[in-house]
Amino acid sequence: MVNLMKIIILGFGAVGQGVARVISMKKDYLKNKYELNPQIVAVCDRSGAAICETGLDEELLIQTKNDTGKVALYPDYGHPDIDSLQVLDEVEYDCLVEVTPTDIDDGEPARSHIMKSMEDGKDVVTSNKGPLALSFQDLADCARMNGVEFKFEASVGGAMPIINFAHETLAGCEIESIYGILNGTTNYILSRMANEGSSYEQTLKEAQEMGIAETNPYQDVEGIDAACKIVILANSVLNLPVTLKDVEVEGISKITSESIALAKKEGLLIKLIGEASPDALEVSPRLVRLGSPFAVEGTLNVATLKTDLADDVTVVGKGAGSVETASAILSDIVSIWKIRK
Amino acid sequence: MRFNLVLDVPDVPGQLLEVLEPMGRLGANIVAVIHQRDVKTERGTVPVQITIEGDKETLDKVMGALESKDIQILEVDGVLRKEQITTVLVGDIVEEDLQDTVSKLNQLKSVKVADLDLKMSDEPKNSATKMVIEADFGLRKEVLKNIKKLGAEKGFLVINEV
Numbered sequence: 001m002v003n004l005m006k007i008i009i010l011g012f013g014a015v016g017q018g019v020a021r022v023i024s025m026k027k028d029y030l031k032n033k034y035e036l037n038p039q040i041v042a043v044c045d046r047s048g049a050a051i052c053e054t055g056l057d058e059e060l061l062i063q064t065k066n067d068t069g070k071v072a073l074y075p076d077y078g079h080p081d082i083d084s085l086q087v088l089d090e091v092e093y094d095c096l097v098e099v100t101p102t103d104i105d106d107g108e109p110a111r112s113h114i115m116k117s118m119e120d121g122k123d124v125v126t127s128n129k130g131p132l133a134l135s136f137q138d139l140a141d142c143a144r145m146n147g148v149e150f151k152f153e154a155s156v157g158g159a160m161p162i163i164n165f166a167h168e169t170l171a172g173c174e175i176e177s178i179y180g181i182l183n184g185t186t187n188y189i190l191s192r193m194a195n196e197g198s199s200y201e202q203t204l205k206e207a208q209e210m211g212i213a214e215t216n217p218y219q220d221v222e223g224i225d226a227a228c229k230i231v232i233l234a235n236s237v238l239n240l241p242v243t244l245k246d247v248e249v250e251g252i253s254k255i256t257s258e259s260i261a262l263a264k265k266e267g268l269l270i271k272l273i274g275e276a277s278p279d280a281l282e283v284s285p286r287l288v289r290l291g292s293p294f295a296v297e298g299t300l301n302v303a304t305l306k307t308d309l310a311d312d313v314t315v316v317g318k319g320a321g322s323v324e325t326a327s328a329i330l331s332d333i334v335s336i337w338k339i340r341k
Numbered sequence: 342m343r344f345n346l347v348l349d350v351p352d353v354p355g356q357l358l359e360v361l362e363p364m365g366r367l368g369a370n371i372v373a374v375i376h377q378r379d380v381k382t383e384r385g386t387v388p389v390q391i392t393i394e395g396d397k398e399t400l401d402k403v404m405g406a407l408e409s410k411d412i413q414i415l416e417v418d419g420v421l422r423k424e425q426i427t428t429v430l431v432g433d434i435v436e437e438d439l440q441d442t443v444s445k446l447n448q449l450k451s452v453k454v455a456d457l458d459l460k461m462s463d464e465p466k467n468s469a470t471k472m473v474i475e476a477d478f479g480l481r482k483e484v485l486k487n488i489k490k491l492g493a494e495k496g497f498l499v500i501n502e503v
Contacts, residue, residue, distance in 0.1 A: 179503055254498045258460040259431045259469035263500070265458065266427060266471060273503055287427060287502045294503065 005038045005337055006053075006093040010084050010113050011100035012045040012071050015127050015154070017062050018326030019097055024058035026330065036337045042091045048072030048080040049087050084109065088116050095336060097329060098126035104224060104244065107131035111139075118142045118150065123340070125332040127154035127325055133228035133244045136235040149336045152236070154328035156229040157182060157301040160317025161328070164335065166237045166305060173307035175237055177277030180303030181294060182229040184319035185213045185220040186252050186272040190285075191297040194260050194269055200253060212299060222251035223283040226274045230283060234276040237305075242281055250284040263287055269295055343372065344400050346391045349413035349423075352378065360389065363406035369395040382425075388415060413475070421478040425455065428472050428488050432497035433465040442495065443472075449487050451477040 039055040047070030072080040111131035143150035207213035288294035301319030456473035492499035
């Protein structure tokens, strides 16, 4: 008996499309391995929604979005005049995948989406850092009170496993602190500066031209994105009830090629490191040894968990990318399924 | 009794002799010397392992003599005595008085600036300074905090080790 899991995806950018793609790619695998038949019953973006209670076609969703930019133009099942909260009210589903763009001022609209879903007794998977960084404890309490699963592996480090890794694989270990390179854009810029001896401004421009840095790179280069992830790790792994304003943040925009050259002479690299521990919540440029686990190049993310039993454990992975991030969301969907079936 | 020492010796001719001299003079018995010139610290110095034997009074005198010769004792019987902390400051250090920065660091308890490297930029505020600071073992956190504080006062970006 193959069981249905009805899914609503809110937000259909790179990550949302990645989720549709991995669900389409992994249909047989999920059926055979987990007896799981995930069905996307609704997708919303700014244009409205596509809704079909017997399941939308994943490839057609992606194609419609790519061709027209609007899921509301999905053939026969498009609804241009409906907003996301209405969809959550009217469509029958089991699990919400919240992947709207991150907002770090008020966490909206993701926060309302997640809260509503949980209050309605639905499980939630998200990659959205905004609501987690601003009101983690409220969301966790809400999930607990409503007896629903709330998972967010994809919010930190994209495909790099860390949250579930800490909770499940390292179960039994007390995790004392976490250090990591949690932002791919800044790691790319700093790696290029170290390799080429180029200036910050020049390298940022190059990264923007390559699509690695955004047109408005503020959240990445000033460390805000990494700080959000530190808050999520501090809450979920270290049980510290903190929010974004508790993090001391210094970005990379003041890093000069001179400082990188001096560090290099000493066998050191400069990396933007996030630290979460009971004594410090910090994102700042730090010196790391060449050859150490932190000396990763390009857009890779890395994190070291300091534990009481296993000593240091380090994970490395791709911090961004549509299918890569969706892989983390799929793993959350599967773990919810294992609980629910 | 015996002491197993690790000393930090500059890689220049005559240094090993310089280190051994007080041991012989004061009557300590040298049990072993391990001196591998191709194993170096990041600063290019050579860590030399020496085991000496003698009564407590003699060995204490030797330690005193080494210290007065400014020979760095890194380890005694496997216990670290000193640790090195590297930091990079970004900012106009010349304008913000290099000497004052160093002396403020030296004023911190059991802290000494051991090495300093400057890279000036056309744009003074982009200039960088690397410092290697030696501190008694266990003071790392406190020293890093103090460097940060000093950096903030003088408007430098402080890049500390992880």
